[in-house]
Amino acid sequence: MRLYLAVFALLVAVHCEELFNGDQVLRIQAESEDHIQVLKELEKDMDWGLDFWTHGFSTERPIDIRVPHASLYAFKDFLMENNIPFTVMINNVQELLDRERAEMVSNAQTERKTKSFNFAAYHDLETIYSFMDTLVASHPNLISKVKIGSTYENRPMYALKFSTGGEKRPAIWIDAGIHAREWVSHASAVWIADRIATDFKQNRAPVPSILSQMDIFLMIVANPDGYVFSHISPREFHRLWRKSRSVTSNPNCPGVDLNRNFDAEFSGPGASDDPCGEDYRGPSAQSEIEVKNIADFITSHGNFKSFMTLHAYSQLLMYPYAYSGTNAPDQPELHDVATQANKELYSWHSTIYKVGSIFHTIEQASGASVDWAYQRGIKYSFAFELRDTGKYGFLLPADQIVSTARETWLALRYIMQYVCDHPY
Amino acid sequence: MATGDLVPTHFPARRAAQVALHHLNTRHGSPFRVFGLQQVHKATAEDVGTGGRKYSLDFSVTDYGSSGSVLRCSADVLFPRTEKHSPPEVQLHCEGLQQISSSPEEEAFYQKHISPDSAVSAHDIPDSYGNISQDMKPFWHLARVAASFIMLRESSENTEYNMAQVANVSQQETSEKQLMLKYHVLLHDFVSQEIIHWKLLSSWSPDGGVRVLETEWQPKCPHATKPPSAN
Secondary structure (H helix, E strand, O other): OHHHHHHHHHHHHHHOOOOOOOOEEEEEOOOOHHHHHHHHHHHHOOOOOOEEOOOOOOOOOOEEEEEOHHHHHHHHHHHHHOOOOEEEEEOOHHHHHHHHHHHHHHHHHHHHHHHOOOOOOOOOHHHHHHHHHHHHHHOOOOEEEEEEEEOOOOOEEEEEEEOOOOOOOOEEEEEEOOOOOOHHHHHHHHHHHHHHHHHHHOOOOOHHHHHHHOEEEEEOOOOHHHHHHHOOOOOHHHHOOOOOOOOOOOOOOOOOOHHHOOOOOOOOOOOEOOOOOOOEOOOOOOOOHHHHHHHHHHHHHOOEEEEEEEEEOOOEEEEOOOOOOOOOOOHHHHHHHHHHHHHHHHHHHOOOOEEEEHHHHOOOOOOOHHHHHHHOOOOEEEEEEEOOOOOOOOOOOHHHHHHHHHHHHHHHHHHHHHHHHOOO | OOOEEEOOOOHHHHHHHHHHHHHHHHHHOEOOEOEEEEEEEEEEEEEOOOOOEEEEEEEEEEEOOOOOOEEEEEEEEEEOOOOOOOOOEEEEEEOOOOOOOOOHHHHHHHHHHHOOOOOOEEEEEOOOOOOOOHHHHHHHHHHHHHHHHHHHHHOOOOOOEEEEEEEEEEEEEEEOOEEEEEEEEEEEEOOOOOEEEEEEEEEEEOOOEEEEEEEEEEOOOOOOOOOOOOO
16 A cells, blocks of 8 residues: 555656656665664665655564665665665566556546446447446446346346455345336436446445445346347337347247246236237246346345346336235335335435335236245345336436436435345 | 225226326317326225226326426226226316416417418337427327327226327328327337327317327237338
8 A cells, every 4th residue: 555655656756757767666674773773874865866665664664765776786785785685576666657657547538438428318238238347447346247148149148246345245136127118227227337336436325334245236237138129220119129039939929028937926917928918928937048047146146135126117116026915924124115215215306106015006917026036035125117107108208317317226225225234 | 806995006096097197188188288197195996886896086197298287186987897898987177177278389389280381290209218309299298188088998997008109190181270180109008018009080279179080009010020111
């Protein structure tokens, strides 16, 4: 750490166009009072142009000195004559400076790229994937990109992992875009990814404390094939596509509703068995590779404590069950958490969301991801339907993206904090 | 199905309120006035003698056509239980509705487009990104009002309709001082998640309100992997 401070001091000096070519930084180990005296004398001496990076000499700590190239041999001879041990810490100061500067410039460029990313616009898959790479590059100590598998059309499926370390810490799962046409869900997730990173970097509570105990996995595009398809043309046939793009038993009707394909009361009421239906459940549970990838990843990780999925539209904040009207065992607590989270959401822009179980608030649905997660023991499972309530529906104007993302973030943040405070 | 007091945030109450909303729009919608459901405050349901189900609702609506005002409404919505589908019957009262009358905006819009030079035609409203030009907004509102006739007629306790998009609109020759518009609208049923296509011919004037003269259901093309090339 001290070394870097010194390097920065040098960088300031570089601004004054000093050059440090061939200079070395030597680490000296004083072993006796005599050595200390010698070093104290040296410090007063200006002839060799020594630059002491350590002040206050003792035998307890090493002493770092930058030695100008011209004085190197003479100084090293001096140290050897006096039996003062030393090692070369930095072999060529200028080289190090050049490397550091190049890294800083590159980091600044990367940061500018994320800062200049237009969050108030809808982006295609390629742009979102490139944003993810930029975000990872800007926060290499916090974020990594995890490939959890490939889609039916062989596109990679990525989750961003936010982690400050540890070994499989208890984790939070957030996904968006399982239904292709719900564009504001992907767009919100992009903003939220950046927000988590920024909050951590700026040490804004509660994100750093949450991340000191838990990992967050954020899958911005859970249905990449469908999302790409929805961008092909403005025609309803493309833009309003919902499902995956797998070939089904009906060659004229591709695609499965991924949120009816999970292994949770699969093939029960609340899903269609007709491939041409928008909520076609697929031939069998997890028949869709996208669903299998998500399920396998979460199962093999084994330590998820919360599962949240973002959809649009209707402005609803819901919890299990979808397949049945009976109350889930944790219903009172989940309802409480959802209600409080909703209050946070409302505080941003007074957007009215309704809270309740999926079954009662929307309708019966079988094979839903939230039920699957809950039945796997992931207690804090929630589903969001974001803006709006039908005025624009799926075609929400881009100028509402950031506002939607912000209010959603307030709810997510509340839930994550709650999950963190209530380990189980 | 629940009888008696309903939870206002649950879907049975909301679906019934949406039906009342469609009714409200058919009666009072215009190029500058379209109502959306804000929230349901209270709801009850009961079976009625003729085998249908009647919902009594207390709810609020927002006019997102121009004023943004919120109105408090009460309605009775009767879903008949007949072998073949019959449209629900709605009785509705909203506070402050009577005061609403034709606005200067409506007059200006009417004068502009009733002229023989006007031949409006457009498609994809809103576009993929939610954009609608200011000029097109009144046509978008009119489409929703006209679509409300269809949505009202087609509604049951197992549907929840919204208009997803205007695929295209083309102005027809003015007839009897009515603005004549042919629409291809896309409805979204939240329950089945289906997108349903309808073509319709509607008329409007500030005095006459919105009327729907013809409607034609368009089959989704399940037998084609590509949409019909239409431009």
